[in-house]
Amino acid sequence: MKMKYLNYVLCAAVCTVTTMSCGDSIPTYLDEEAPIEERVEDALSRMTLDEKIDMIHAQSKFSSKGVPRLGIPENWLSDGPFGVREENLWSKWGKAGWTNDACTALPTLTALAATWNPDLSLLYGTVLGEEARYRNKNVILGPGVNIFRTPLNGRNFEYMGEDPYLASIMVVPYIKGVQKSKVAACVKHFALNNQEANRSKINVVVNDRALHEIYLPAFKTAVKEGGVWSVMGAYNRYRGQFCCHNEYLLNDILKGEWEFDGVVISDWGGTEETMQAVTNGLDLEFGTGTDGMTVDSGDPYDSYFLADPYKKLIQDGVVGMEELDDKVRRVLRLVFRTTMAKDRPYGSFVSEEHFRACRDIAQEGVVLLKNEDSLLPVAKGDHKRILVVGDNAARTLSNAGGSSMLKPKYESLTLDAIKEYVDGASEVTYLRGYQAYMPGYEPDDTERLRQEAVEAAKKADLVIYVGGMNRWAYQDCEGRDRQNYELPFQQDALIDELLDANPQTILVLHGGTAFSMPWREKAKAIIYAMYGGSENGHVLSDVIFGEVNPSGKLPFTIAESLTDYPPHALGTYDPTNKGDVNYDEGIFVGYRWFDEKGIDVPYPFGYGLSYTDFEVGKAKLSSKRIRPGRSLKIRVPVTNSGNRRGAEVVQLYVKDVQSSLPRPEKELKAFQKVWLEPGETKYVEMLLTKEAFMFYDPEKQDWVAEKGEFELMIGTSSRDICETIRLDLISRGEKRPSCIKVMSYNIRYDNPNDGENCWENRKEATLKMIDELRPDVFGVQEALAHQVRYIEENSPEYASVGVGRDDGKEAGEFMSIFYDRSKIRLDDWGTIWLSQTPEKPSMGWDAWCPRTATWAEMEIIETGQKFFYVNTHLDHGGRNSRRNALDLIIATIKEKNQEGCPTILTGDFNVSPDNDFTLESLRTFMYNAAETASHADTVATSNAFGKREGKHIDYIWWKGFRTCKEYRVVRKEYSGIKYVSDHWPITAEFIVP
Numbered sequence: 007m008k009m010k011y012l013n014y015v016l017c018a019a020v021c022t023v024t025t026m027s028c029g030d031s032i033p034t035y036l037d038e039e040a041p042i043e044e045r046v047e048d049a050l051s052r053m054t055l056d057e058k059i060d061m062i063h064a065q066s067k068f069s070s071k072g073v074p075r076l077g078i079p080e081n082w083l084s085d086g087p088f089g090v091r092e093e094n095l096w097s098k099w100g101k102a103g104w105t106n107d108a109c110t111a112l113p114t115l116t117a118l119a120a121t122w123n124p125d126l127s128l129l130y131g132t133v134l135g136e137e138a139r140y141r142n143k144n145v146i147l148g149p150g151v152n153i154f155r156t157p158l159n160g161r162n163f164e165y166m167g168e169d170p171y172l173a174s175i176m177v178v179p180y181i182k183g184v185q186k187s188k189v190a191a192c193v194k195h196f197a198l199n200n201q202e203a204n205r206s207k208i209n210v211v212v213n214d215r216a217l218h219e220i221y222l223p224a225f226k227t228a229v230k231e232g233g234v235w236s237v238m239g240a241y242n243r244y245r246g247q248f249c250c251h252n253e254y255l256l257n258d259i260l261k262g263e264w265e266f267d268g269v270v271i272s273d274w275g276g277t278e279e280t281m282q283a284v285t286n287g288l289d290l291e292f293g294t295g296t297d298g299m300t301v302d303s304g305d306p307y308d309s310y311f312l313a314d315p316y317k318k319l320i321q322d323g324v325v326g327m328e329e330l331d332d333k334v335r336r337v338l339r340l341v342f343r344t345t346m347a348k349d350r351p352y353g354s355f356v357s358e359e360h361f362r363a364c365r366d367i368a369q370e371g372v373v374l375l376k377n378e379d380s381l382l383p384v385a386k387g388d389h390k391r392i393l394v395v396g397d398n399a400a401r402t403l404s405n406a407g408g409s410s411m412l413k414p415k416y417e418s419l420t421l422d423a424i425k426e427y428v429d430g431a432s433e434v435t436y437l438r439g440y441q442a443y444m445p446g447y448e449p450d451d452t453e454r455l456r457q458e459a460v461e462a463a464k465k466a467d468l469v470i471y472v473g474g475m476n477r478w479a480y481q482d483c484e485g486r487d488r489q490n491y492e493l494p495f496q497q498d499a500l501i502d503e504l505l506d507a508n509p510q511t512i513l514v515l516h517g518g519t520a521f522s523m524p525w526r527e528k529a530k531a532i533i534y535a536m537y538g539g540s541e542n543g544h545v546l547s548d549v550i551f552g553e554v555n556p557s558g559k560l561p562f563t564i565a566e567s568l569t570d571y572p573p574h575a576l577g578t579y580d581p582t583n584k585g586d587v588n589y590d591e592g593i594f595v596g597y598r599w600f601d602e603k604g605i606d607v608p609y610p611f612g613y614g615l616s617y618t619d620f621e622v623g624k625a626k627l628s629s630k631r632i633r634p635g636r637s638l639k640i641r642v643p644v645t646n647s648g649n650r651r652g653a654e655v656v657q658l659y660v661k662d663v664q665s666s667l668p669r670p671e672k673e674l675k676a677f678q679k680v681w682l683e684p685g686e687t688k689y690v691e692m693l694l695t696k697e698a699f700m701f702y703d704p705e706k707q708d709w710v711a712e713k714g715e716f717e718l719m720i721g722t723s724s725r726d727i728c729e730t731i732r733l734d735l736i737s738r739g740e741k742r743p744s745c746i747k748v749m750s751y752n753i754r755y756d757n758p759n760d761g762e763n764c765w766e767n768r769k770e771a772t773l774k775m776i777d778e779l780r781p782d783v784f785g786v787q788e789a790l791a792h793q794v795r796y797i798e799e800n801s802p803e804y805a806s807v808g809v810g811r812d813d814g815k816e817a818g819e820f821m822s823i824f825y826d827r828s829k830i831r832l833d834d835w836g837t838i839w840l841s842q843t844p845e846k847p848s849m850g851w852d853a854w855c856p857r858t859a860t861w862a863e864m865e866i867i868e869t870g871q872k873f874f875y876v877n878t879h880l881d882h883g884g885r886n887s888r889r890n891a892l893d894l895i896i897a898t899i900k901e902k903n904q905e906g907c908p909t910i911l912t913g914d915f916n917v918s919p920d921n922d923f924t925l926e927s928l929r930t931f932m933y934n935a936a937e938t939a940s941h942a943d944t945v946a947t948s949n950a951f952g953k954r955e956g957k958h959i960d961y962i963w964w965k966g967f968r969t970c971k972e973y974r975v976v977r978k979e980y981s982g983i984k985y986v987s988d989h990w991p992i993t994a995e996f997i998v999p
């Protein structure tokens with residue numbers, strides 16, 4: 007039935023436009039299997055000028071036209087960014103009054119950023135995408151990633167904080183989550199929209215470094231890594247041009263440098279003139295208020311800048327079709343990516359899973375600022391009388407804030423959630439304490455409400471204060487900035503008196519920005535609650551009563567006073583200014599500024615407590631030197647030393663010690679959140695790529711990494727640094743050829759009778775040695791399965807391939823090749839079997855252990871260099887088997903060496919009375935193997951070769967690598983490891999051609 011209808015529609019659409027008969031195959035643009043670009047070109051070629059013009063501007067407040075004649079649907083957009091907004095009237099701001107559009111309200115984006123958990127960002131985007139799809143929207147107007155520059159910005163709560171790296175990491179999964187549902191995310195507001203005061207008038211003056219290092223990175227990652235399908239321009243001007251049609255931002259950077267192929271959508275009413283809108287990168291115009299809007303006859307949207315005025319320019323020959331076709335192509339691409347995409351899912355709305363996701367996200371976004379005397383968490387029933395005070399305890403918060411306001415299906419209130427949790431175990435009373443009001447409309451009962459609350463607090467056993475900001479105008483709300491840094495509604499006086507009246511007062515403060523906390527020294531417990539969306543109340547009660555251990559970290563700095571923040575310290579913020587706004591602080595925004603000026607702050611960026619304690623151990627680096635183009639791995643052990651499950655966020659900041667331009671004291675370049683059970687230790691791993699060391703050079707108009715010294719700071723906030731490590735960046739000129747470090751290692755002992763050599767005694771030392779030598783690849787001989795497993799589990803960056811007897815109690819059963827997963831890729835591996843040989847010796851080594859070697863075909867990920875690795879063990883055993891073993895290894899090298907792969911051979915030999923090896927025969931074997939390999943330049947062995955007759959000889963042999971950079975025999979450096987040979991383990995570095 008459905009199919010029939012579809013066929014009918016397609017056929018009807020096509021037959022009306024083309025000369026094609028209904029029996030013909032479907033046109034390319036309708037063919038879901040055809041590549042998008044072909045569909046775009048085909049559709050474009052069928053469109054008239056009017057249809058093209060119609061497609062690039064709004065037809066209502068939130069929709070734009072498709073091409074009905076061709077069966078191309080309309081675009082339906084919606085705010086964004088925390089949920090799918092309720093339906094708006096067609097042409098006016100106002101609620102449409104639908105009864106089926108109440109959504110899941112997700113936490114605000116500062117709350118999401120405070121989780122420091124990219125997985126939750128993916129979950130967030132997934133929920134949002136599913137809800138948007140269900141509501142038939144194909145563009146969701148979010149996420150917002152403008153940087154927190156002043157705490158007064160009314161829209162900080164819609165963004166992801168003050169740090170470009172944090173915002174960059176968190177924005178990508180959000181986009182991917184949304185777009186999975188074939189709904190476009192729309193990253194906004196591009197760019198430099200950092201205040202609401204006179205947002206449609208001001209012209210931002212910022213230097214190139216700050217533009218590229220602070221204000222653009224999150225947009226760039228949204229495009230380059232998130233693959234976002236649409237971008238919204240900002241209201242403000244930059245370089246004198248409005249950002250919705252700004253040549254430098256849109257044409258040069260976004261579409262030029264970043265190769266963005268999606269749609270640039272104007273902010274609502276952000277288009278200001280036709281010619282620039284035509285030429286400077288705008289694709290889709292929305293929200294323009296024109297005279298035409300009040301005219302009843304005709305289509306008022308025809309008077310949009312990109313409607314009739316544009317058409318006239320084309321008809322008059324002032325501009326050609328090139329720009330128009332580019333815009334239409336982009337809008338068509340959007341359509342084929344969303345509404346006309348193959349396998350477009352159906353989405354889902356206000357499902358249980360969505361509310362669960364909302365709760366999970368909000369829980370990790372709560373930041374515990376202070377907790378003295380372990381006032382938190384509160385044990386159920388421990389307090390007879392609980393007094394809840396504060397307007398926010400009994401107010402929904404998601405249904406305000408400007409364009410991000412939502413109509414949630416429900417929003418749990420904190421007061422209700424507390425009562426629900428306590429369930430009669432304490433007596434819970436509530437007093438408002440203050441009343442929210444708009445500036446200038448102070449209610450006359452402020453004093454009375456305060457007195458009432460303070461008196462009641464004296465009699466309570468515990469006071470839970472739920473206040474802070476709300477989402478009304480002049481608070482966390484679009485369109486206007488805050489008027490001061492203090493909490494609104496005279497809360498400071500109330501909080502101060504409450505704390506005097508009852509020190510057992512927990513402060514729960516909502517907000518999406520920083521505010522002053524003059525009473526903070528007096529307070530024992532402060533929770534920064536952000537805005538939790540639909541599950542706000544439940545989440546706060548979960549945190550208060552310890553059902554959830556807070557793990558959020560501030561995505562912005564809370565400074566003592568407003569004048570601590572750069573625009574206010576420098577006097578460049580003036581809400582009445584309609585002209586140039588000078589970002590004189592340059593790159594010193596947020597913690598970069600506070601560090602630079604040495605300003606103490608109460609709650610730094612990255613800060614947040616837990617109900618448990620953590621110990622961050624010593625970090626291990628994959629190298630102390632790094633050259634441009636290489637990456638660096640950092641492993642840090644974290645232990646939960648308290649008695650509750652909890653999460654810590656390990657943060658890695660980089661400082662450029664020697665630089666030709668001023669650089670910040672520290673910049674966040676990696677982080678990792680880790681959940682730990684009490685007593686548990688886990689290693690977090692962070693990767694630094696070359697970007698982490700770079701700055702934007704305004705002279706070169708490019709990113710550069712200068713050689714010299716850097717510092718890596720590992721901490722739990724931007725001001726709690728546990729360890730600082732120095733590092734050298736080697737310049738391109740001094741570029742080292744890529745190196746591969748090989749180790750040969752024999753584990754052997756597993757018997758308690760082996761005394762100090764037994765595995766129990768050696769295993770920690772083994773790990774330590776591996777950590778210090780950090781080989782890229784290493785062969786292990788004579789290991790037992792559990793020993794190999796132990797290394798793998800405790801050095802998770804290494805993977806192994808290996809062979810062994812399954813039953814094995816005997817040493818020698820495992821020969822393993824370990825490799826660093828981030829550096830080496832395994833293509834194939836296998837085993838060389840002795841017992842598959844035609845001769846079947848009755849005794850000896852091959853009967854005891856029929857595998858003689860493990861081989862692996864590997865690749866160095868960064869360079870793509872392939873190599874072949876053999877790890878062998880040739881020990882006691884019968885004469886025949888021994889000769890066989892050598893022959894087999896050579897045969898395998900021969901076979902695998904067809905493509906001229908460099909070969910590495912590691913292992914251990916024993917020249918002993920019970921085999922027929924002599925040093926001479928082994929030497930012959932080595933040279934034979936060398937002849938076999940097709941790259942005949944270097945052969946080398948351990949310097950033990952020839953000297954240790956009658957003992958084990960560990961060796962590394964290589965073939966085809968240009969030269970051995972460094973050859974090291976590691977002796978007795980690792981306490982707890984002794985071995986019969988003092989040439990063990992051996993490591994060597996090879997230069998890869």
Ligand code: BGC
Nearest residue numbers: 085086147194195273274409
């Ligand atoms: C806001 C945008 C929003 C749009 C549509 C504008 O005022 O700046 O963020 O998406 O309205 O509501």
